[in-house]
Amino acid sequence: MSMTITEKIFAVHCGKSQVKPGELVNARLDLIMCHDVTTPPAISMLAEKGLERVFDPEKVVVTPDHFQPPKDIKSAQLHKRLDAWCKKHKIKHYYPIGKAGVCHALLPEQGHIRPGDMIIGGDSHTCTYGSLGAFSTGVGSTDLAAGLATGELWFRVPESMKFVLNGKLPHGVYSKDVMLEIIRIIGTDGARYKAMEFVGPALKDMSAEARMTMTNMAIEAGGKNGIMAVDEVTRAYVDKRIKGNKDYPVYTSDADATYESTYEIDCAKLEPLVAFPHLPSNGKRISEAAGLAMDQAYIGSCTNGRIEDYRIVAAMMKGRKVAIRTLIVPATPTVWRQAMDEGLFDIFYDAGCVISAPTCGACLGGFMGVLADGEKCISSTNRNFVGRMGHPRSEVYLASPATAAASAIEGKLADPRKYLN
Amino acid sequence: MAKAHVYKRDHINTDEIIPARFLNTDDEQELAKHCLEDLDANFVKKVKPGDVIVVVGDDFGCGSSREHAVWALRGAKVSAVVAGSFARIFYRNAINCGFPLVELPNAGKDINDGDDITIDLTGGILTNKTQGKTLSFTPMPDFAMEIIREGGLLNHIAKKK
Numbered sequence: 001m002s003m004t005i006t007e008k009i010f011a012v013h014c015g016k017s018q019v020k021p022g023e024l025v026n027a028r029l030d031l032i033m034c035h036d037v038t039t040p041p042a043i044s045m046l047a048e049k050g051l052e053r054v055f056d057p058e059k060v061v062v063t064p065d066h067f068q069p070p071k072d073i074k075s076a077q078l079h080k081r082l083d084a085w086c087k088k089h090k091i092k093h094y095y096p097i098g099k100a101g102v103c104h105a106l107l108p109e110q111g112h113i114r115p116g117d118m119i120i121g122g123d124s125h126t127c128t129y130g131s132l133g134a135f136s137t138g139v140g141s142t143d144l145a146a147g148l149a150t151g152e153l154w155f156r157v158p159e160s161m162k163f164v165l166n167g168k169l170p171h172g173v174y175s176k177d178v179m180l181e182i183i184r185i186i187g188t189d190g191a192r193y194k195a196m197e198f199v200g201p202a203l204k205d206m207s208a209e210a211r212m213t214m215t216n217m218a219i220e221a222g223g224k225n226g227i228m229a230v231d232e233v234t235r236a237y238v239d240k241r242i243k244g245n246k247d248y249p250v251y252t253s254d255a256d257a258t259y260e261s262t263y264e265i266d267c268a269k270l271e272p273l274v275a276f277p278h279l280p281s282n283g284k285r286i287s288e289a290a291g292l293a294m295d296q297a298y299i300g301s302c303t304n305g306r307i308e309d310y311r312i313v314a315a316m317m318k319g320r321k322v323a324i325r326t327l328i329v330p331a332t333p334t335v336w337r338q339a340m341d342e343g344l345f346d347i348f349y350d351a352g353c354v355i356s357a358p359t360c361g362a363c364l365g366g367f368m369g370v371l372a373d374g375e376k377c378i379s380s381t382n383r384n385f386v387g388r389m390g391h392p393r394s395e396v397y398l399a400s401p402a403t404a405a406a407s408a409i410e411g412k413l414a415d416p417r418k419y420l421n
Numbered sequence: 422m423a424k425a426h427v428y429k430r431d432h433i434n435t436d437e438i439i440p441a442r443f444l445n446t447d448d449e450q451e452l453a454k455h456c457l458e459d460l461d462a463n464f465v466k467k468v469k470p471g472d473v474i475v476v477v478g479d480d481f482g483c484g485s486s487r488e489h490a491v492w493a494l495r496g497a498k499v500s501a502v503v504a505g506s507f508a509r510i511f512y513r514n515a516i517n518c519g520f521p522l523v524e525l526p527n528a529g530k531d532i533n534d535g536d537d538i539t540i541d542l543t544g545g546i547l548t549n550k551t552q553g554k555t556l557s558f559t560p561m562p563d564f565a566m567e568i569i570r571e572g573g574l575l576n577h578i579a580k581k582k
């Protein structure tokens with residue numbers, strides 16, 4: 001019988017020739033992502049239950065990122081527990097400070113994501129890795145603990161939804177805008193428990209990094225995973241990065257696979273979007289939104305803190321000044337180094353931005369740019385819930401890095417297209 | 422008596438259940454002090470052991486994968502959450518922690534804030550003693566009930582191995 005990519009990956013990992021949506025399965029895991037907030041409690045639980053072991057120290061990737069470098073004593077304690085555990089269990093892929101980066105940018109960049117793999121991570125945006133043809137989903141600490149100890153986990157095989165991205169993206173409109181549009185259409189629970197599969201000509205034109213921005217936000221529509229088939233763009237990205245054997249399996253959805261629903265998006269008709277507080281589904285076109293005064297701009301995170309993003313932003317800021325507090329937070333040390341080498345930091349410095357070390361920082365209201373009562377922030381991140389970046393009465397407006405940059409320059413929501421050549 | 426704390430909202434997210442600014446600890450009692458703080462600053466003062474949260478709305482627990490959301494509720498001695506529907510990761514986390522959830526659309530018609538309610542999880546019956554009404558719901562799947570009875574996924578695994 002026919003299956004979708006997601007179903008095929010499940011079938012292989014639970015040793016069956018076929019699985020159906022709704023079925024409960026126990027699947028073998030290929031990789032587990034761990035960070036500083038959700039992993040220390042998992043470690044403690046395992047110790048408490050007498051299950052203190054790691055199924056395979058080579059299949060676990062650890063990076064502190066949320067409160068990295070530690071922002072206070074309590075988070076320093078979390079890092080200390082994580083560090084001791086990594087050393088004790090000889091975790092092979094441990095990225096301590098200096099190498100640490102925002103997890104979902106770091107893992108693909110460092111070649112840990114193989115197409116066809118079954119991946120979990122103790123973070124909701126673990127769905128990011130699906131852009132490289134893997135099944136990948138976020139879990140809580142108990143699931144993480146169970147996965148670490150046994151190398152397997154229970155799942156309900158999700159129904160798949162198909163998103164066909166037609167047309168060509170207009171100048172100044174990015175994959176972030178496409179995803180904000182999809183979430184605007186289906187809502188923040190429109191894909192609850194489901195796989196979001198993306199296809200279509202506009203997707204073909206996107207870089208591997210731009211694609212990650214989309215699967216990253218599958219969870220903002222409630223999705224279990226986001227997934228894209230492997231193509232030349234994926235291969236070019238993955239082949240020069242993954243460790244060891246490059247002979248990975250490539251799954252494609254069968255032509256007659258069953259989808260719970262199908263949405264067609266005409267990308268040629270899109271405008272830059274801004275998701276207003278307090279839901280990622282509150283997208284408004286920049287033509288309706290422009291002019292609203294902002295207090296801060298934040299350009300970083302696992303959604304849009306990659307080198308491509310900073311190249312776009314730098315091209316716009318060159319020779320200009322920002323009108324509000326603007327934070328540039330490269331997602332990984334490699335991105336940081338590249339941005340510096342390419343002279344982007346000079347542009348940001350001259351424009352009046354502040355450049356931070358790689359961290360999740362203020363994306364989750366941790367530190368490095370937390371908002372005060374009533375403040376508004378235009379942000380390239382993925383979530384704008386109440387209190388997300390600080391005070392419960394602060395507001396987060398989600399957009400592409402380009403829209404964030406234009407808004408930083410004007411100090412109010414602004415159309416990026418006038419600053420792009 | 423188990424009092425109902427009723428909230429009428431869709432998409433009550435994990436940032437509201439336990440704000441990220443308190444995630445620098447995993448101590449359940451510490452987390453409990455800030456449970457639902459950004460939704461209802463008085464919740465922690467009102468809640469009594471065994472009380473139930475009733476959400477008239479969908480997608481409770483959407484957002485981050487932080488199990489801290491379940492721990493904060495458990496730490497505040499909440500005995501169950503009733504909602505129209507739950508977000509996926511929150512639902513899993515609750516099962517894995519042995520924390521009961523009840524999916525009950527339109528609970529708002531029959532439950533008022535402060536009503537005294539009891540829940541029979543296996544039987545799928547919620548009794549509103551204040552109003553003398555019973556409501557039926559589909560119990561959580563068998564395997565989830567088994568994990569809940571064993572006190573969580575890790576107990577389940579520890580027993581198996």
Ligand code: SF4
Pocket residue numbers: 065066102103104123125301302303359360363364381382
């Ligand atoms: S950058 Fe933000 S969304 Fe991404 S992992 Fe960090 S806190 Fe989560």
